[in-house]
Amino acid sequence: MYVFKVTLCLALIVFSPTVHGDELDVTESTLEGFEYQTLTAKLDYLQHKLTEMDFAIKEERKAIDEKLEHQKNVSEWILSIMNQQSQTLRHNLSEVTGPSVR
Numbered sequence: 001m002y003v004f005k006v007t008l009c010l011a012l013i014v015f016s017p018t019v020h021g022d023e024l025d026v027t028e029s030t031l032e033g034f035e036y037q038t039l040t041a042k043l044d045y046l047q048h049k050l051t052e053m054d055f056a057i058k059e060e061r062k063a064i065d066e067k068l069e070h071q072k073n074v075s076e077w078i079l080s081i082m083n084q085q086s087q088t089l090r091h092n093l094s095e096v097t098g099p100s101v102r
């Protein structure tokens with residue numbers, strides 16, 4: 001969607017007519033064949049670059065999602081170890097002090 005918006009804005013900027021006072025003749029403001037081809041080539045290049053950027057952003061998002069999933073797994077693992085340590089500590093404390101302390 002972002003690529004489409006940028007392309008649309010660029011097209012509006014490039015193809016919007018400008019009048020400088022003495023250019024009131026409509027035939028003078030039309031694009032000649034070479035000018036049209038040049039603008040088309042530039043727009044194609046910009047579209048290609050935007051597509052590359054979109055692909056790069058998607059790849060970065062995928063890498064970030066994978067890293068977040070790994071971080072989640074590590075956090076869950078650490079939490080389970082902490083719970084085990086807590087249970088072991090409670091058990092050892094009850095063994096040392098006797099069954100009356102909980």
